[in-house]
Amino acid sequence: MSDILIIGGGVIGVCTAHELAKRGAKVMLIEQGEISSGASYGNGGLIVPSHCVPLAAPGVPLQGLKWMFNPESPFYIKPHFNFEFLEWMLLFAYASRRGPMMRALPVLSELLLSSGRIFDEIAREGGFPFGYEQKGTLAVFLTQRALDKGLEEAHLVGGFGVETRSLNGTELCELEPALRAEVAGGIHYPQDAHIDPAGFVIGLAEKAMELGVKILTHTEVMRFETEGKKINQVQTTRGDFTADQVILCAGAWSPVVLRELEINLPIQAAKGYSITLETPEISPSYPLMFPEARVVVTPFKDRLRLAGTLELAGMDFSIQSRRVDAIRTNSAKYLQGLENAKVTEIWRGLRPCTPDGLPVISRAKQFDNLIVAAGHAMLGMSLGPITGKLTSQLALGENPEMDLAPLRLERF
Ligand SMILES: Cc1cc2nc3c(=O)[nH]c(=O)nc-3n(C[C@H](O)[C@H](O)[C@H](O)COP(=O)(O)OP(=O)(O)OC[C@H]3O[C@@H](n4cnc5c(N)ncnc54)[C@H](O)[C@@H]3O)c2cc1C
Structure with missing residues (x-):
């Protein structure tokens, strides 16, 4: 059993896995294809x-x-x-x-500027080239x-x-x-x-594995077994898994996965x-x-x-x-x-x-052990590192360093 099971191996899932592993959590990441095979592969790589x-x-x-x-x-x-x-x-x-646009603007600018600073730190730390x-x-x-x-x-x-x-x-x-x-x-x-987007995600996934993250590729999450407000089991094409917490980072597929839990995510x-x-x-x-x-x-x-x-x-x-x-x-x-x-x-x-241009970084009220980090639209590469940080703070019960109220799932 893992402390945390992450669904989705794009920039959001991998940044979250890396951040959690740095803080000592036992993490498993499940990806239906290869790491960075979704939107995080051939995009513009602009931060x-x-x-x-x-x-x-x-x-x-x-x-x-x-x-x-x-x-x-x-x-x-x-x-x-x-x-x-x-x-x-x-x-x-x-x-x-x-x-609404003027309310979203300061939220996005704070997220983007913080994320830019983390990219700078990752690049200075070195360890893997990502252009x-x-x-x-x-x-x-x-x-x-x-x-x-x-x-x-x-x-x-x-x-x-x-x-x-x-x-x-x-x-x-x-x-x-x-x-x-x-x-x-x-x-x-x-x-x-600017960065090489796939180079960044794959390099960071390798770093996360060195820190103990278990990555299962070609493994698709199909269903969940739930009891009351708890997800007990995540059922995949390659077996069933349990974890204390589940973090959904499935990009454009997120609404499809959440439908299995009867949660609507626009x-x-x-x-x-x-x-x-x-x-x-x-x-x-x-x-x-x-x-x-x-x-x-x-x-x-x-x-x-x-x-x-x-x-x-x-x-x-x-x-x-x-x-x-x-x-x-x-x-x-x-x-x-x-x-x-x-x-x-x-x-x-x-x-x-998402319809308002802001991502969702939020616990889901329907389940005590589900977090959603999705909906980064045209800015997912730019927002990966700050999303990883905020999501791991949520998962570890810490006070997130930014106010997450504008990003909650229930706003829709
Ligand atoms: C043409 C283009 C240009 C872009 N340019 C930029 C740019 O310059 N700068 C920028 O910041 N952003 C850019 N973006 C946006 C950015 O690519 C996305 O916001 C970002 O990649 C989203 O990351 P993600 O991790 O949420 O989703 P994804 O990278 O799509 O990852 C989700 C992963 O979940 C997996 N998954 C889905 N369902 C399941 C399941 N049931 N079981 C297991 N795994 C599952 C998928 O296979 C996928 O790998 C661009 C996008 C496009 C299309």
Whole structure:
């Protein structure tokens, strides 16, 4: 029997397992595939305190509806009418008003800035390479109108501890010569960083194993045996397990697992794609964000990754080639040198999105020994380390270092 059983081997489950093992807990982690085979595999790897404006923001639902019939749009809501989706859309529309957004913003910025500091500590401790580099990100705009909107957002997040520096087109191209001269300008966010996401999760899982964490891969959690307010047993495709506490970190699959416990968690999967290229001859040295195209570009040691699009289409793993192609075509409007770069991998992943853009880090009131850590949407890599810390503080009965009330499960 373990003290703690974690379901899900993505960034959230692995950060939680590592943190708990550091504090001496006996931990088992169960993963249905390989470690980091879900959304934590091929994402942009950006660690972005600058992204503290939640997805649920004024104008976003309307933009999604406008783009509904465009097969190349970077934000797409697939019409599908089940109860969970309609409930989620209503909650999303409600959370997208200015009031709720302004309440979510300081919560996200505190989480993101704390997590960024932990990444820095992990990198300084060394032990495994994960491509950590903190030179900031550059948000780049093609039109003056979009730049003005970007500067407004920079001003807003600047009020919550995010450092920003605006750059005109010439300054931007001097800093990042791979950009096309036509860009209107941009913003440098120096506290941002970037990592190799799968390298980080797999490396940290190995460190956790050295600290005693038992990891079972290719093992799927199917059901639970419960008694009153207690989960007695976790039943998997490879046997049944018991533990004092169960922590659910199953990303976009979390609502499916919780359904077995008759708990409703409004998380919708938001599919995104990445295209990984061999490093082109002209390649950026800064991670870049193109808000008009909703694409991010991350330079790794020997690769360049373009990532983007957000498709609310349920648990759908199909690859929509036109949207994938649009990521590359749109990136080429900002960047030189992409035309002949060889593709090494096309990937899709499902972001676990709550309707209000905040994750759930919470005990479940239905069971005394269940904790949920899920719903990190577009920020799961950035928020992994702080989530691991807060979740382990909850599990060990300590006072969490941040107020977790805005992240509780019962808020929906
Ligand atoms: C295109 C794209 C780009 C992105 N870019 C960034 C970025 O630049 N920066 C950033 O911060 N975030 C980014 N994200 C978001 C980030 O990838 C996610 O928020 C994060 O990976 C979620 O981590 P997770 O551990 O919650 O979920 P996952 O990584 O999906 O892990 C959940 C795990 O649970 C397992 N599981 C599910 N059900 C079961 C079961 N029944 N039994 C056992 N195991 C189970 C799954 O197999 C999976 O491995 C991006 C996402 C996408 C799609």
